[in-house]
Amino acid sequence: MDILVSILREAIAPTTAAFALAAIGLNFHFGMTGLLNMGQAGFMLLGMYGYAITAREGGPIWLGVLVAIALAVVFAVVLGWPTLKLRGDYLAIVTIAAAEMIRYVGRSQNLNSLTGASTGIRGNEFKGSFEMLSPFPDRMVEFGPIALHGSQSTSWWLALVGWSLVGLMVLLFWRLSRSPWGRVLKGVREDEDAVRSLGKNVYSYKMQALVIGGAIGALAGIVWALGASVQPDSMGRPTTFWIWTLLLLGGAATVFGPVLGSILFWCALVFVKGVASAVIPDTVLNTQQLEPFSLTLVGVTLMCLVIFRPQGILGDKKELAFHD
Amino acid sequence: MTDDVFAQVPREPGAPKPDPIVIADKVHRHFGGLTAVDVDHFEVQRGAITALIGPNGAGKSTFFNLLTGFDKPQRGDWLFNGHSLKGVSPAKVARAGKVRTFQLTKALSRMTVIENMRLGASDQSGENFFVAFVPALWKAREEEITAKAHVLLKRFKLYEKKDEFAGSLSGGQRKLLEMARALMSDPEMVMLDEPMAGVNPALTESLLDHIVKLKNEGVTVLFVEHDMHMVRRISDWVVVMAQGQIIAEGPPDSVMLNPQVQEAYLGAHMDEDLSEPAAVDEIKKEASE
Ligand SMILES: Nc1ncnc2c1ncn2[C@@H]1O[C@H](COP(=O)(O)OP(=O)(O)O)[C@@H](O)[C@H]1O
Ligand SMILES: [Mg+2]
Numbered sequence: 001m002d003i004l005v006s007i008l009r010e011a012i013a014p015t016t017a018a019f020a021l022a023a024i025g026l027n028f029h030f031g032m033t034g035l036l037n038m039g040q041a042g043f044m045l046l047g048m049y050g051y052a053i054t055a056r057e058g059g060p061i062w063l064g065v066l067v068a069i070a071l072a073v074v075f076a077v078v079l080g081w082p083t084l085k086l087r088g089d090y091l092a093i094v095t096i097a098a099a100e101m102i103r104y105v106g107r108s109q110n111l112n113s114l115t116g117a118s119t120g121i122r123g124n125e126f127k128g129s130f131e132m133l134s135p136f137p138d139r140m141v142e143f144g145p146i147a148l149h150g151s152q153s154t155s156w157w158l159a160l161v162g163w164s165l166v167g168l169m170v171l172l173f174w175r176l177s178r179s180p181w182g183r184v185l186k187g188v189r190e191d192e193d194a195v196r197s198l199g200k201n202v203y204s205y206k207m208q209a210l211v212i213g214g215a216i217g218a219l220a221g222i223v224w225a226l227g228a229s230v231q232p233d234s235m236g237r238p239t240t241f242w243i244w245t246l247l248l249l250g251g252a253a254t255v256f257g258p259v260l261g262s263i264l265f266w267c268a269l270v271f272v273k274g275v276a277s278a279v280i281p282d283t284v285l286n287t288q289q290l291e292p293f294s295l296t297l298v299g300v301t302l303m304c305l306v307i308f309r310p311q312g313i314l315g316d317k318k319e320l321a322f323h324d
Numbered sequence: 325m326t327d328d329v330f331a332q333v334p335r336e337p338g339a340p341k342p343d344p345i346v347i348a349d350k351v352h353r354h355f356g357g358l359t360a361v362d363v364d365h366f367e368v369q370r371g372a373i374t375a376l377i378g379p380n381g382a383g384k385s386t387f388f389n390l391l392t393g394f395d396k397p398q399r400g401d402w403l404f405n406g407h408s409l410k411g412v413s414p415a416k417v418a419r420a421g422k423v424r425t426f427q428l429t430k431a432l433s434r435m436t437v438i439e440n441m442r443l444g445a446s447d448q449s450g451e452n453f454f455v456a457f458v459p460a461l462w463k464a465r466e467e468e469i470t471a472k473a474h475v476l477l478k479r480f481k482l483y484e485k486k487d488e489f490a491g492s493l494s495g496g497q498r499k500l501l502e503m504a505r506a507l508m509s510d511p512e513m514v515m516l517d518e519p520m521a522g523v524n525p526a527l528t529e530s531l532l533d534h535i536v537k538l539k540n541e542g543v544t545v546l547f548v549e550h551d552m553h554m555v556r557r558i559s560d561w562v563v564v565m566a567q568g569q570i571i572a573e574g575p576p577d578s579v580m581l582n583p584q585v586q587e588a589y590l591g592a593h594m595d596e597d598l599s600e601p602a603a604v605d606e607i608k609k610e611a612s613e
Pocket of ligand 2: 384385386
């Protein structure tokens, strides 16, 4: 019973929403356009810094969001400018390196006063203005079996905002993927030269996709940061890897795939952890070992799922059947 | 017939045409030490069907790539409708009215046939990111495009397949789709790289008819083809390439009699390309006729 509540709690958690957002961004890159962005966590981290630093210095919320998005846009343009003219794997290499660079720069001691170096930025330094807007009471609130704080950190308020953003971005993806604009992107995913031969500026479309997906990644970073804190090491390569995993799990190029993928992923993790801690005695696996063990187990399960259902849960089998 | 147009055209490489839509000059492309294209002068007559033939590796596809901006030569200049297209991107070349297809088909596999077709259309403002949000701004044009796609798909006998993924089509059907898609933007000129390769013989007839029909609609056609029967049936003028150079030009029924052409073909076939003995026989037959 406890496990069920934990799972339900995880399903609606702001972090789940943050990952869904990041995966929607990646869906613009990979699902729609075929771009291999291996640094989505870097976009998230930039969004976190942009928002948290602006808010800490007393800037209003809208400005924080704007700065976060602007940083992601600049990052996308800087990464895309030299690489989008080249073969796809160049973007992959550059994004993976650039995202790590953001993290290293962020945690460097020289920038301590700006980014808080490796400790990052504590929640109470930047969350205030957002939490003040909460319409929920300033205490623990129970809805059914789930109790969350009304306004602080992982709160009902943040869950509401996070999931509203997810809804909005799902709508955005749906609208755009069914537009002539989305059609060009899908064409680019299939064969760039064919699209060029039909008179479309492929470079420009790839750039647009990279920018919009990155900007959504920045929003994901804000939601994440508001639920926890800004911690550069939480946005390393593993995070990008999980985002990829849950996108492929839910189904790339589908509208709801990223959302379903994120929910399933995090719930599965809680489930495995819950069961493992109940079943496996402490002498075999202590609490510290439980986390990596669960991640590994979930990772393996997902790998199997992706191997045996390569189109993901919501993906169209036909769309992948003749891929190779 | 357009044959008259060529009456005064000298039967020699680089012959000037009465009304050229394409003029290329001193176009040179080499890959390392290998000269792929070295064309001194080349003109394509407007409104005619011109065949570009030559043994494998002659540089035909490379020349296509150069003329359409997909590849850049080391030197040379080329005009389309009097405007230089040197350094112009492939997309702009297409928008200028010169659309090409590829030797290796580029059907967009995981898109439906109808979506492939729609992508070929021009002037769809919904391809702009901001306009895309407001369907009211692009729905009307989308309907026009779709109607036009239906007409073309019927013509190319692909209408029944319109909602299927392009990847499920046969090789020949993909060739047809690629050609139909190229026509969506009403190009002034189409350049087809081996449009008949892999197409079911039952369909080649109608494909030839389509190409002739295009000409009747005023479209200029330049196409690469191996099958001399096809070339003879529909082309008004034949340009022969070998080892990167244009070695002969002339009307289809006489150009193969040129000893240099025979030598180029036979030489090439004996050296390196024995995979197409039928083609060699054909050339010999052509020559002896
Ligand atoms: N990208 C490339 N790199 C190196 N060599 C090439 C390249 N493209 C074509 N070639 C060479 O250029 C020559 C002409 O090729 P191509 O234009 O494909 O001939 P065709 O279409 O007439 O059969 C061939 O020898 C081919 O190997
Ligand atoms: Mg070729």
